Amino acid sequence: MEEPRTPQVVLRNVTRIYERGAAGPVHALGPLDLDLPKGEFFSVVGPSGCGKSTLLEVIAGLAEASDGTVSFEGKAIAGQVPEGVGVVFQEDSTLAWLTVWDNIAFGLRRRGAMPGEIKRRVDDVVRLMGLGDFARAYPAQLSGGMRQRVCIARTLVLEPRLILLDEPFGALDQQTRLLMGDEVLKLWRETGATVFLITHALDEAAMLSDRVGVMSARPGRFLEIVETGWPRERDSRIAAHEDFGRLTSHLWSLLRDESLKALGYRTAAA
Amino acid sequence: MSAIVDRPRRIVGFVDTLLLVAFLILVWQILYEFAGEVALSPPIATIRYAIELLGSADFWPNVYMTFRAFGVALIIAMVGGLTLGLVLGLNRLLGEAYEPVLVAFYTVPKVAFYPVILLFFGIGMAAEVVFGVIHGIVPVVIFTMNAVATIKPVLLKMARTLGLSYWQLMTTVVMPAALPEIFTGLRVGFSLTLIGTLLSEMFGSRAGLGYMLMQAIGLNSVTLIMSLTLLIVVFAVLANALFLVIDKRLHRRG
Amino acid sequence: MRPALLLRLATVLGFVVLLEILCRLGVIPNFTMIPPTTMALGLYRLLISGALLPDLETTLSGVAIAVTAAILIGFLAGALLHAVPRLRRALDPFFASYYAVPVWAFYPLFIVLFGLNDIPKVIIGFLYAVVAMIVNTLNGLDRVPPVLRKMARTHQMGRGATVLFIILPSAAPHIFTGVKLAIAYAFIGVVGSEFILASAGIGYQISFAYNNFDNVILYSLILFIILFVSTVNLFLYSWERSILQRRGGR
Numbered sequence: 001m002e003e004p005r006t007p008q009v010v011l012r013n014v015t016r017i018y019e020r021g022a023a024g025p026v027h028a029l030g031p032l033d034l035d036l037p038k039g040e041f042f043s044v045v046g047p048s049g050c051g052k053s054t055l056l057e058v059i060a061g062l063a064e065a066s067d068g069t070v071s072f073e074g075k076a077i078a079g080q081v082p083e084g085v086g087v088v089f090q091e092d093s094t095l096a097w098l099t100v101w102d103n104i105a106f107g108l109r110r111r112g113a114m115p116g117e118i119k120r121r122v123d124d125v126v127r128l129m130g131l132g133d134f135a136r137a138y139p140a141q142l143s144g145g146m147r148q149r150v151c152i153a154r155t156l157v158l159e160p161r162l163i164l165l166d167e168p169f170g171a172l173d174q175q176t177r178l179l180m181g182d183e184v185l186k187l188w189r190e191t192g193a194t195v196f197l198i199t200h201a202l203d204e205a206a207m208l209s210d211r212v213g214v215m216s217a218r219p220g221r222f223l224e225i226v227e228t229g230w231p232r233e234r235d236s237r238i239a240a241h242e243d244f245g246r247l248t249s250h251l252w253s254l255l256r257d258e259s260l261k262a263l264g265y266r267t268a269a270a
Numbered sequence: 271m272s273a274i275v276d277r278p279r280r281i282v283g284f285v286d287t288l289l290l291v292a293f294l295i296l297v298w299q300i301l302y303e304f305a306g307e308v309a310l311s312p313p314i315a316t317i318r319y320a321i322e323l324l325g326s327a328d329f330w331p332n333v334y335m336t337f338r339a340f341g342v343a344l345i346i347a348m349v350g351g352l353t354l355g356l357v358l359g360l361n362r363l364l365g366e367a368y369e370p371v372l373v374a375f376y377t378v379p380k381v382a383f384y385p386v387i388l389l390f391f392g393i394g395m396a397a398e399v400v401f402g403v404i405h406g407i408v409p410v411v412i413f414t415m416n417a418v419a420t421i422k423p424v425l426l427k428m429a430r431t432l433g434l435s436y437w438q439l440m441t442t443v444v445m446p447a448a449l450p451e452i453f454t455g456l457r458v459g460f461s462l463t464l465i466g467t468l469l470s471e472m473f474g475s476r477a478g479l480g481y482m483l484m485q486a487i488g489l490n491s492v493t494l495i496m497s498l499t500l501l502i503v504v505f506a507v508l509a510n511a512l513f514l515v516i517d518k519r520l521h522r523r524g
Numbered sequence: 525m526r527p528a529l530l531l532r533l534a535t536v537l538g539f540v541v542l543l544e545i546l547c548r549l550g551v552i553p554n555f556t557m558i559p560p561t562t563m564a565l566g567l568y569r570l571l572i573s574g575a576l577l578p579d580l581e582t583t584l585s586g587v588a589i590a591v592t593a594a595i596l597i598g599f600l601a602g603a604l605l606h607a608v609p610r611l612r613r614a615l616d617p618f619f620a621s622y623y624a625v626p627v628w629a630f631y632p633l634f635i636v637l638f639g640l641n642d643i644p645k646v647i648i649g650f651l652y653a654v655v656a657m658i659v660n661t662l663n664g665l666d667r668v669p670p671v672l673r674k675m676a677r678t679h680q681m682g683r684g685a686t687v688l689f690i691i692l693p694s695a696a697p698h699i700f701t702g703v704k705l706a707i708a709y710a711f712i713g714v715v716g717s718e719f720i721l722a723s724a725g726i727g728y729q730i731s732f733a734y735n736n737f738d739n740v741i742l743y744s745l746i747l748f749i750i751l752f753v754s755t756v757n758l759f760l761y762s763w764e765r766s767i768l769q770r771r772g773g774r
Binding site: 286287289290305308309310363364366367368370371373374376377378379380381382383384385386388389390458460461462464465468469472473483486487490492495496498499502503506507509510511514 | 527528529531532535536555556557610613614615617618620621623624625626628629630632633636637708711712715716719720721727730731733734739742743745746749750753754757761
Binding site for chain 1: 669671672674675677678679680681685689690693694696770771
């Protein structure tokens with residue numbers, strides 16, 4: 001396949017400093033660089049407070065970098081979320097007053113798409129994600145996991161070329177998370193989009209991604225970007241692979257000191 | 271740490287409120303220029319008259335009458351309201367059964383009950399107290415009910431694992447957890463009891479601040495009306511502000 | 525039938541029956557209170573004769589004006605204050621103390637300013653209702669989950685679209701609470717003012733009946749107010765419940 005050589009997302013020297021902390025400005029992120037080729041599945045892991053969500057918001061255009069450049073498909077991101085970027089947040093962002101079907105149709109409607117097209121595309125995504133039985137239900141009647149799937153569906157129906165997920169399965173139990181991970185992989189393959197996933201679960205990052213970025217404690221910078229080398233056709237059963245354990249323990253060895261720092265301990269290095 | 275950063279913010283907030291008060295006084299003055307002496311008395315004259323009132327001989331006996339009734343009504347409203355609120359909040363069935371009744375009672379104009387109260391109790395302090403109570407008790411009950419009903423269940427479970435008796439549970443877990451919300455209810459109840467007492471004096475009494483106000487209306491003595499109103503408002507606002515300080519502190523500590 | 529509903533009905537009914545017995549037996553003398561059945565009969569006759577209509581009209585039209593003004597102005601003021609946090613912080617103590625102020629103390633002033641007509645009582649009703657609307661609008665706007673605003677930006681929604689499609693629907697339950705309270709307070713303000721110093725309206729008729737020792741009319745009117753308020757409440761609360769049930773209280 002002819003893919004352009006320039007990566008889809010390019011971050012150079014990106015830094016984010018919050019002005020309004022209690023003790024003065026907070027250096028939350030960076031400086032860091034990142035290149036995301038189109039169609040890659042990239043995960044970010046790191047201790048709490050290291051700036052993972054900030055990174056996601058900077059890439060999305062929800063937050064502006066204090067320094068450095070961020071570009072998506074060759075164009076600099078300027079304080080607005082570019083068309084073609086979809087975001088699934090950690091908190092439940094379903095609209096309580098709309099049915100599941102109307103929730104999924106929400107983005108299309110705001111774009112002024114024709115009713116016929118809306119129906120076709122929403123029905124497609126509903127079928128793709130197996131939400132058919134719940135199309136007329138309201139979010140309040142669904143579990144947390146189901147609601148997140150609705151949020152994913154709402155993003156997918158807009159056919160984004162880059163999908164950003166901020167710990168979308170954080171509130172769910174392990175079994176559900178594994179199933180959701182498989183579902184995200186399936187959607188990734190079917191849409192060909194680039195996926196950028198933030199997770200606190202090392203095993204999740206290890207089994208789902210092409211590459212895993214390990215972030216340091218605040219200010220977050222990439223300690224290492226680990227290649228997994230997995231084939232494109234994969235699911236959670238890759239955990240049985242002999243390299244999986246090595247991968248996960250490598251991630252942990254990188255993270256252990258950083259996590260101690262985040263918890264307030266002094267480490268050998270500090 | 272955040273208190274230190276809060277201080278300049280709080281000073282700005284205080285100054286802002288002062289500016290607002292100054293603005294209101296300015297509006298008052300302008301309204302006076304517009305409407306004339308027949309309708310309003312200007313800020314300075316009103317304040318001067320109010321100070322005179324504070325020094326006059328027949329002002330304080332009236333204050334005493336009002337506060338006697340108010341005090342009794344307040345105690346009944348708070349104690350009664352707390353008890354009723356606790357019962358309704360802790361017992362699911364009772365709470366669910368009677369909350370709509372409470373709401374209906376709250377929304378009915380209490381003045382509709384006033385003749386009934388007068389017929390039963392006659393003119394005098396008893397009627398004033400009852401009127402004050404029916405005004406003030408409802409917010410206390412509603413807020414207390416709500417406060418108790420929304421205590422985090424995990425706190426109650428935790429208390430049970432510690433083997434606390436019912437009394438200990440109430441005093442060491444339920445009351446402290448519910449306190450901020452209950453206190454807001456007491457604050458609102460205070461204000462409403464005061465209003466109820468004053469209202470009842472306006473047409474059912476021969477003494478008290480409300481009665482003084484009604485007399486001033488009869489004589490159409492604009493300055494007296496406004497000075498009395500000013501004094502009452504200042505008292506109500508100051509008392510409420512005091513409650514608010516405590517209220518905010520309670521809510522901050524959660 | 526749900527146990528709570530049963531208990532409530534039984535208590536109310538029991539109370540009414542008790543009153544009936546005490547009145548009929550003379551334990552409560554007729555010059556203090558008349559039996560509930562007589563009240564109901566008196567009210568029925570009053571309604572049939574149409575004698576209540578003019579006063580009903582003046583009270584309800586006053587309430588309608590006060591409520592409409594309070595809802596519109598209260599909502600706009602709440603939205604404005606939400607957008608200007610500094611002004612809101614300055615006004616916060618004012619709102620918190622508002623219901624401590626005996627608004628009726630200003631009533632004579634309004635009469636002197638506007639005359640002995642319908643305007644003063646409508647203003648009092650408005651003044652009572654508007655702050656409840658403002659406070660609840662602010663509450664509703666405060667509670668819009670921040671994630672929804674972020675989500676709106678990911679859909680490239682501008683300010684107008686965000687307000688119309690995200691913020692207003694999200695804040696709707698609280699705004700509705702404001703509307704409910706505004707209606708209640710406007711009614712209290714108007715009827716209360718009529719009672720104190722007016723020449724028409726339900727409140728005035730109650731005062732008139734009392735001063736003329738006409739217990740039948742007095743209690744018929746009081747019964748009317750209780751029934752009217754209860755019915756309006758019932759309607760508003762069941763409407764609210766049907767809307768909120770689907771939303772699950774969010």
